Amino acid sequence: MKIAVCIKQVPDITAPLHIQNGALVFDTNRMVLNAYDASAVEAALVLLENREGSIHLFLLGPDRAKETIRKALAMGAHEATHLLVPDDAALDAYLSASLLAEQLKQHTFDILLCGKQSQDTDAGLTGTMLAEHLALPYATNAVGLTLEDDLVVATRQGDAGQEIMALETPCLVTCSNDMNNPRIPSIKGIMQSKRKPVQTISVTPDATPSTQVMGYEPLPERTPGVQWEGEPLELARRLVHHLNDEARVLS
Amino acid sequence: MSKILTYLAVQDGKIKRASLEVLSHCRALAQEHGWTVESVLLHPDARSLATTAQQYGAETVYYMDHPQLQAHLNAPFLAALHAVITHANPHVVAFASSEAVKDMLGALAVRTQAAVLSDVASFHIIAGGVEAKRPVMASKLIARTQAQGARVLVSVRAGAYTAEEAPTEAALVPLPFTFDVDTLKQQVREVVQDALGTLDLSETQVVVAAGRGVKDEAGKALVTQLADTLGAAIGASRAVVESGLFPASAQVGQTGKVVSPDLYIAVGISGAIQHVAGMQNSRVIVAINKDGDAPIFNYATYGLVGDLYAVLPPLINEIKQVLPTTPE
Ligand SMILES: Cc1cc2nc3c(=O)[nH]c(=O)nc-3n(C[C@H](O)[C@H](O)[C@H](O)COP(=O)(O)OP(=O)(O)OC[C@H]3O[C@@H](n4cnc5c(N)ncnc54)[C@H](O)[C@@H]3O)c2cc1C
Numbered sequence: 158m159k160i161a162v163c164i165k166q167v168p169d170i171t172a173p174l175h176i177q178n179g180a181l182v183f184d185t186n187r188m189v190l191n192a193y194d195a196s197a198v199e200a201a202l203v204l205l206e207n208r209e210g211s212i213h214l215f216l217l218g219p220d221r222a223k224e225t226i227r228k229a230l231a232m233g234a235h236e237a238t239h240l241l242v243p244d245d246a247a248l249d250a251y252l253s254a255s256l257l258a259e260q261l262k263q264h265t266f267d268i269l270l271c272g273k274q275s276q277d278t279d280a281g282l283t284g285t286m287l288a289e290h291l292a293l294p295y296a297t298n299a300v301g302l303t304l305e306d307d308l309v310v311a312t313r314q315g316d317a318g319q320e321i322m323a324l325e326t327p328c329l330v331t332c333s334n335d336m337n338n339p340r341i342p343s344i345k346g347i348m349q350s351k352r353k354p355v356q357t358i359s360v361t362p363d364a365t366p367s368t369q370v371m372g373y374e375p376l377p378e379r380t381p382g383v384q385w386e387g388e389p390l391e392l393a394r395r396l397v398h399h400l401n402d403e404a405r406v407l408s
Numbered sequence: 409m410s411k412i413l414t415y416l417a418v419q420d421g422k423i424k425r426a427s428l429e430v431l432s433h434c435r436a437l438a439q440e441h442g443w444t445v446e447s448v449l450l451h452p453d454a455r456s457l458a459t460t461a462q463q464y465g466a467e468t469v470y471y472m473d474h475p476q477l478q479a480h481l482n483a484p485f486l487a488a489l490h491a492v493i494t495h496a497n498p499h500v501v502a503f504a505s506s507e508a509v510k511d512m513l514g515a516l517a518v519r520t521q522a523a524v525l526s527d528v529a530s531f532h533i534i535a536g537g538v539e540a541k542r543p544v545m546a547s548k549l550i551a552r553t554q555a556q557g558a559r560v561l562v563s564v565r566a567g568a569y570t571a572e573e574a575p576t577e578a579a580l581v582p583l584p585f586t587f588d589v590d591t592l593k594q595q596v597r598e599v600v601q602d603a604l605g606t607l608d609l610s611e612t613q614v615v616v617a618a619g620r621g622v623k624d625e626a627g628k629a630l631v632t633q634l635a636d637t638l639g640a641a642i643g644a645s646r647a648v649v650e651s652g653l654f655p656a657s658a659q660v661g662q663t664g665k666v667v668s669p670d671l672y673i674a675v676g677i678s679g680a681i682q683h684v685a686g687m688q689n690s691r692v693i694v695a696i697n698k699d700g701d702a703p704i705f706n707y708a709t710y711g712l713v714g715d716l717y718a719v720l721p722p723l724i725n726e727i728k729q730v731l732p733t734t735p736e
Pocket residue numbers: 192193276334618619620621622644645646647648659660661662663664665675676677678679680681682683686696697698699702714715716717
């Protein structure tokens with residue numbers, strides 16, 4: 158069983174950030190493996206627990222993203238291809254998916270896994286774009302993933318319920334972080350990751366992006382609220398009074 | 409003349425309100441720019457549902473009513489949307505964001521060679537494309553984003569616009585569904601309905617959401633009682649979805665759903681940014697938390713510092729007394 162996993166390095170969105178002249182400034186330069194991609198790597202490791210196979214990572218990003226490749230290798234993936242670009246700010250989902258697809262066409266795999274979205278932009282487009290480029294059957298937002306004979310069985314969180322999907326291989330599945338808790342690499346894993354093969358290929362997009370961020374803005378300000386302490390009955394009465402007479406949301 | 413096409417999603421036999429919100433916005437945009445506004449319906453009952461599209465101002469309604477379009481599956485819906493877009497040749501195609509739309513949007517952009525903006529909070533038309541505001545970095549801020557091209561797809565978060573009736577004499581245009589089901593390489597084996605009750609979280613005006621402070625079935629019963637009293641849908645934080653106390657379809661936040669009801673009551677939720685990302689646009693936010701320093705209080709219109717097990721019973725009683733009739 159050959160599993161390919163697309164991963165991405167993203168800024169740590171929990172760290173403080175601010176806007177300077179419309180541009181985004183991160184107060185720390187901490188970069189992390191996208192949480193949804195970490196779940197995709199974990200899913201691949203779980204699928205191979207009682208099965209022969211290998212996990213090949215594909216990352217599109219600048220030089221500093223190699224730390225993120227090491228992290229996923231330390232979790233247990235076997236090898237990686239780094240599609241090197243000078244700066245990933247010049248890419249949008251469309252260009253990223255095209256570059257990844259071009260590379261993936263030169264490899265064979267049974268399952269291609271991606272995170273369902275990236276933590277920084279929350280766009281959630283690259284996975285299904287890849288599936289279309291590669292003409293693969295696919296499922297998105299998977300919260301469960303197993304193998305049954307020749308079929309991949311993905312549980313997809315839909316709008317009102319969970320859709321249990323059976324897919325022929327090769328197929329693509331995008332993973333939710335509700336699927337699993339990604340393992341923390343062990344010391345041994347970290348040591349081994351240093352000897353695992355990473356192939357670096359420089360790539361250039363053949364077009365300018367069709368979508369572009371023109372600038373960043375703060376959220377519209379909320380009117381500051383009030384905070385009450387006191388006896389439960391007193392709190393309940395005060396709240397209902399305000400909801401009814403001031404906010405007028407009870408009717 | 410340029411066209412804007414709105415996809416009208418159907419759920420429980422009705423056009424989703426979020427889709428009508430997007431249609432209303434598209435109608436306003438079309439008026440402003442002298443464009444035409446059209447709609448597409450993909451459902452076995454599409455023909456009868458088309459009257460709703462007319463009420464909300466679509467000038468042409470394309471529809472396919474093949475039985476295969478009863479429930480969501482990406483490949484047939486993608487083929488259908490591709491066929492409609494090729495036929496209608498719109499400049500902009502607008503969707504209400506949902507898991508079903510997220511399941512198709514990227515692939516549809518590639519297939520129709522369109523630029524695409526997903527999950528926007530608002531959008532308008534500019535020369536050569538579309539400009540939108542997209543919440544990013546777990547909705548800590550907004551990115552002003554442009555898409556340029558002969559065709560732009562855009563999906564809009566629920567609650568961004570108001571649905572307003574504007575009746576038209578729309579032309580109904582049936583289109584053939586030619587997708588060959590035998591080519592399918594995936595199938596839905598089963599759909600496990602896990603929604604709590606019948607209310608759709610992203611479409612109701614009141615949401616009561618539970619967090620880790622809700623520790624057990626007794627706490628869940630209180631939350632359910634409060635929701636029933638208010639006619640509210642039930643939401644949840646990731647913590648209580650993970651623990652199994654609440655179903656995954658109730659999750660609100662970056663991984664879960666984005667909601668913007670008139671009233672959002674957060675019960676025993678700390679207010680992690682990934683949760684807040686899904687509810688901060690609610691009009692009135694109530695937080696009930698025993699820790700007065702919990703970050704959720706930074707977003708709350710009304711914050712109650714107290715034990716939810718002690719506060720909810722009198723709260724439910726007090727609400728019953730002011731409501732004219734209690735919904736079932
Ligand atoms: C990539 C990513 C995506 C995520 N997506 C989501 C998402 O979509 N939705 C989401 O919710 N989270 C999401 N999370 C998780 C998020 O970071 C938090 O872990 C989660 O929201 C915490 O849930 P909570 O507030 O219920 O629990 P906690 O943070 O543990 O808070 C529990 C709160 O309950 C209060 N409490 C305890 N007992 C009582 C009592 N008796 N009465 C009153 N108050 C009480 C406590 O004071 C505390 O503030 C995501 C995380 C990541 C990394």
